[in-house]
Amino acid sequence: MNKYFIDQLVAGNYITGDQHEKIKDWLNKAPFSLHWELRTLLYAGVVLLASGIGILIYDNIDTIGHVTIILIIAALCSYCFYYCFKNKLPFSKLQTKHESPLFDYVLLLGSLLFLTLEGYLQFKYTLFGTHYGLATLIPALVFIFLAYYFDHAGVLSMGITALSAFVGITVSPGMILRNELSEQSLIYTGAALAVFLIGTGYVLKVQDIKRHFTFIYYNFGFHMYFLCMLAGIFTLGLPFIYFALLIVGCALLMRYAIFEKSFYFLLISVIYAYIGITWAIFEMGMGYMLGLYYFVFSCILVIWFFLNYKKLLKLK
Amino acid sequence: MGYDKNQIARIYINDIAAKFAAAKLITVEQFHQIKNDFKYGLYTPSFFVRIGIFIFTSILLNAALGIIGVFFADLMNNETSAGILLLIAATGIYFVLEHVITKKMHYKSGMDDYLLLAGVSFLSFGLVLIEQSCSPLTICFILLPVLTMAVWRYADAFISLLAFICLYCIVFLIFKDYDFGRIFMPFIFLTISIACTMLFHKLLKYDSNFFYKNCLEFLKVASLLILYGSMNYCVVREGNMLLNEGIPGIENMEIPFGIVFLIATFLIPVIYIAIGVSRKDRLLLWTGLGVFVLSVLTLKYKYEYLEFKYLMTGFGALILVIAWQAIRYLKSNAAVYTFAPDDSKSISDLLNAEALIISQTLGKPQSGNTDESGFGGGSFGGGGAGGTI
Numbered sequence: 213m214n215k216y217f218i219d220q221l222v223a224g225n226y227i228t229g230d231q232h233e234k235i236k237d238w239l240n241k242a243p244f245s246l247h248w249e250l251r252t253l254l255y256a257g258v259v260l261l262a263s264g265i266g267i268l269i270y271d272n273i274d275t276i277g278h279v280t281i282i283l284i285i286a287a288l289c290s291y292c293f294y295y296c297f298k299n300k301l302p303f304s305k306l307q308t309k310h311e312s313p314l315f316d317y318v319l320l321l322g323s324l325l326f327l328t329l330e331g332y333l334q335f336k337y338t339l340f341g342t343h344y345g346l347a348t349l350i351p352a353l354v355f356i357f358l359a360y361y362f363d364h365a366g367v368l369s370m371g372i373t374a375l376s377a378f379v380g381i382t383v384s385p386g387m388i389l390r391n392e393l394s395e396q397s398l399i400y401t402g403a404a405l406a407v408f409l410i411g412t413g414y415v416l417k418v419q420d421i422k423r424h425f426t427f428i429y430y431n432f433g434f435h436m437y438f439l440c441m442l443a444g445i446f447t448l449g450l451p452f453i454y455f456a457l458l459i460v461g462c463a464l465l466m467r468y469a470i471f472e473k474s475f476y477f478l479l480i481s482v483i484y485a486y487i488g489i490t491w492a493i494f495e496m497g498m499g500y501m502l503g504l505y506y507f508v509f510s511c512i513l514v515i516w517f518f519l520n521y522k523k524l525l526k527l528k
Numbered sequence: 529m530g531y532d533k534n535q536i537a538r539i540y541i542n543d544i545a546a547k548f549a550a551a552k553l554i555t556v557e558q559f560h561q562i563k564n565d566f567k568y569g570l571y572t573p574s575f576f577v578r579i580g581i582f583i584f585t586s587i588l589l590n591a592a593l594g595i596i597g598v599f600f601a602d603l604m605n606n607e608t609s610a611g612i613l614l615l616i617a618a619t620g621i622y623f624v625l626e627h628v629i630t631k632k633m634h635y636k637s638g639m640d641d642y643l644l645l646a647g648v649s650f651l652s653f654g655l656v657l658i659e660q661s662c663s664p665l666t667i668c669f670i671l672l673p674v675l676t677m678a679v680w681r682y683a684d685a686f687i688s689l690l691a692f693i694c695l696y697c698i699v700f701l702i703f704k705d706y707d708f709g710r711i712f713m714p715f716i717f718l719t720i721s722i723a724c725t726m727l728f729h730k731l732l733k734y735d736s737n738f739f740y741k742n743c744l745e746f747l748k749v750a751s752l753l754i755l756y757g758s759m760n761y762c763v764v765r766e767g768n769m770l771l772n773e774g775i776p777g778i779e780n781m782e783i784p785f786g787i788v789f790l791i792a793t794f795l796i797p798v799i800y801i802a803i804g805v806s807r808k809d810r811l812l813l814w815t816g817l818g819v820f821v822l823s824v825l826t827l828k829y830k831y832e833y834l835e836f837k838y839l840m841t842g843f844g845a846l847i848l849v850i851a852w853q854a855i856r857y858l859k860s861n862a863a864v865y866t867f868a869p870d871d872s873k874s875i876s877d878l879l880n881a882e883a884l885i886i887s888q889t890l891g892k893p894q895s896g897n898t899d900e901s902g903f904g905g906g907s908f909g910g911g912g913a914g915g916t917i
Contacts, residue, residue, distance in 0.1 A: 216735030217541045226545075226562050227554055235553050242551075243866040244808040246858065249817065250867060253851035260844030267837040313855060313867070475576035482580060501598065504591045511588030515639070518573070518581050 214239060254317045262324040269332065278336055285329045292322025296362055307424045308363045316364060323358060323367050327351055348378040365428055372409065372432050379405050395447055403440040409433030430477070434465050438484040445491060458488045470525055478521075486514060530629050530682045531570075533739055538568040540738060570635040581638030589646055593617060611657030618650035641684070648678050648687060665701045668694050679743060688743040692750050696720075710771045711784070717758035724751040749815055752800065756819045759792035762826045790830065793823050805865070 218235060221227050227235070265288075269281050296319050301308045310316065330351060333339040340347045355371030358364065379401055413429025416422060438461060444454035462485035469477035493506055517524070542563060549559035573581065603609040625643040634640045655670045675691035678684065696717070703709030703716055728748040731737055737744065757763045761783075768783050783789070800816025803809065824843060828836065858867040 214544055214735075216738065217537070217544050220537075220541065221545070221562065224565070226558060226565075227548075231554055235548060238551060238553055243862055243864055243868075244805075245866050245869060246805075246854070247867055247869040249813060250851050250855055250858075252817070253847050254855075257844050257846075257848030257851060260840045261848060262844075264837050264839075264841030264844050268841060271837065314852065475574040479576040479580045483583070486584075501595070504595045507587055507591035508595065511584045511591070514584045515581055515588065518577055518584070519571075 251313065254313070255320075258317045258321045258324070262321055262328070265325075266328045269328070282329070282332065285325055285332070289322055289325040289329055292318050292325065296322065296358075300362060303361065304363075305421045307422070310363075315362075316366075319358065319362055319364050320366055323355060323370060326354065327370075345378055348374050352378055359425075360422060363422065365425065368425055368428055369432075372428070376405060376432075376436075395443070399440050399443050399448065402436055403444075406433045406437035406440060410437065427474075430465075430468070434461065434477070434480065437461050438480075442484070442487065445488065451495075452492075455488055455492055459485060462488070470521075482514060482517070486510070529680070529739060530626065531635055531739075532630075532633075535568045535570050535633075536635065536739060538566040539570070539572075541566045542568075570633050571637050572635050573637055578636065578638040578641070582642050585639045585642040586646070589621070589642070607657050607660055611654045614650045614654030614657065618647050618654060621647040621650060640682075644678065644682050644684055644687065648674060665698065668698045668701065672698065683740050683743055685742040685746040689746050689750055692724075692747055696754060704771060713767065713771065714758045714764050714789070717754060721751045721755035721758060725755060745811060749811055752812065752815045753819065756796050756800075756815075756822070759789055759796055760822065760826055761786070761789040761793045762829045764789050793826050797823055 218227075218232070222229075222232050265285070269285070272281075296315065299310075299312065299315060301310060330339075330347065334347050352371050352374035355367050355374060359368035359371055380398075409429050410433035413426040413433060416429075417426040438458060441454045441458040441461065445451045445458065448454065462481045465477055465481040466485075469475070469481060490506075490510070494503065498506065545554065545559050545562040545566075548554045549556060554562075572578075597604070597613075600613055603613055621643055625640060625647060628634045628637075628640055628643065652671050652674050655674070656667055659666060659670065661667075672691060672694045675687055675694060679688040679691055699716065699720060700713070703713060709716070725748060728744050728751060732741070732744045732748065765783050765786075797816045797820040800812050800819065804811075804813030804816055824839060828839060855867050858865055862868070
């Protein structure tokens with residue numbers, strides 16, 4: 213495909229004959245990168261192996277014996293962590309990139325095995341008794357520590373997921389007892405967690421500690437926040453309060469998106485804001501025909517914003 | 529064709545110039561000279577903005593058609609008149625699309641994508657309604673020329689895929705009525721797929737087809753997939769049951785040439801991967817890796833006593849060892865193949881940033897529209913919700 217364009221460049225005297233020869237040589241000899249192919253294989257291998265071992269153990273509890281199983285997983289898991297601690301890079305506030313491509317995957321395998329081990333201990337020996345909250349809080353703390361210590365975004369995501377589970381479980385007993393408040397308390401808790409995550413991401417960004425993790429905090433936090441606000445709008449009383457909070461969140465995210473030049477967050481904030489505003493407009497009582505006109509004009513406005521936001525926001 | 533071919537060629541020229549500059553084959557001054565002389569005015573936003581425009585164009589168009597449709601509500605009861613209405617709508621969409629492309633210079637902006645999709649669907653449904661025939665073969669014969677024309681004019685990869693599937697449907701529907709067709713269906717599909725793969729592979733090599741590059745790449749992968757599917761044991765067996773419905777005991781019958789298909793199921797991914805690596809053909813390589821997963825699933829289908837836990841553990845360990853060994857080997861033998869990432873993209877982003885600084889400090893005019901690609905090119909330029917794993 214390249215020859216056609218290179219010929220144009222040569223014909224227009226943009227590159228000299230000497231350079232042309234070099235380019236042809238380079239195109240023929242440049243090594244073929246198998247980077248992403250092999251990384252994908254590594255990832256697939258880790259996930260398959262960890263889940264395969266998990267199922268195998270679950271099915272063979274009766275035959276192998278509990279102690280053996282626990283010892284095997286614990287041995288594998290500690291070997292993974294031992295490898296990570298042995299080959300770690302010195303901690304840095306900035307993004308660190310480990311030289312060995314295996315490092316990230318060994319850490320991931322170790323974390324997955326840790327989850328298996330902990331789940332197994334809880335299932336068999338009820339290690340934490342009925343303190344289910346504690347059973348989810350421990351992996352959350354371990355994962356978040358590992359993520360920061362070794363700079364691993366995937367493990368951080370696992371940690372945040374575990375943290376959300378912990379918060380959800382802590383609230384849910386109340387949900388069972390006082391059924392009528394269930395939705396409300398869940399929405400409040402979700403919103404509080406979301407604000408906490410966003411705040412954490414913001415503070416760490418300002419403090420310049422692993423800035424690149426802020427994306428993960430914001431991604432979890434803002435989605436959770438917007439969904440809680442929408443749930444509040446649709447199910448709770450005084451919906452316009454939640455509507456106002458939703459719009460404030462969208463404005464903040466849009467500001468961040470423009471600042472960071474992230475099209476992903478720009479799209480997310482526009483879509484959630486559009487859902488909220490559409491609800492508010494229809495809440496004012498609108499007929500079928502008027503609704504169609506609303507969609508036409510609002511969409512024209514949004515598309516126009518997408519086409520012109522650089523000029524509007526005076527971006528270069 | 530619908531788009532300005534010269535403008536699109538300029539995008540390619542900018543891209544390869546950035547690649548050469550990153551590899552230090554041309555000087556930065558030459559790169560800026562090229563960027564300046566090959567400016568293009570096409571509007572191509574980033575991936576997420578494209579999705580946004582696509583979604584909101586779809587709401588807009590449907591609401592607008594709803595408003596207009598209210599006046600013609602009575603005509604919707606009759607199939608022919610409804611079909612004619614759809615054709616009129618399709619004509620209207622066509623003119624809007626042409627305006628967006630030629631006057632507003634949109635190219636893969638989300639708006640042209642949706643308008644094309646809507647126009648093609650309206651045209652097809654309109655024709656089907658007027659024809660008043662529900663035979664699948666007739667519908668396919670209506671769709672194929674419509675889709676082909678759309679691809680010829682707008683070079684849309686998704687539409688080209690639809691046209692390709694349509695072609696296979698026609699082949700299937702014709703041959704399924706004959707005895708020899710039912711028996712040799714896998715081999716008919718195999719022959720066509722091999723021919724198509726060769727054709728698309730060849731066409732991709734001709735530089736003047738750059739306008740259709742996306743389509744051809746999609747079609748090449750599609751024909752490779754159908755080639756694999758036509759020889760896959762599971763697909764052939766299920767297809768055989770479907771074609772010979774009503775024959776007693778067909779569920780338990782072994783298919784003719786069963787062993788051939790079983791061997792092919794595993795041989796084809798291996799061939800894809802081997803050729804992909806030796807010919808440095810990334811499309812073939814990824815397709816091979818993808819269909820290998822399907823082959824493992826086929827193994828589970830054929831031998832039901834094999835359980836997933838053993839397959840997962842076994843293949844997981846196998847894949848890990850292969851990947852690990854390959855990486856170790858490449859570490860010391862990086863002449864032809866390398867484990868180093870092909871990061872010409874990130875270098876070109878760097879160059880764009882550099883270009884921006886240089887052009888501002890020297891007071892030169894900003895070159896073209898290309899800051900669009902540098903904008904947001906950071907760690908999640910195209911990555912999406914991406915974890916880095």
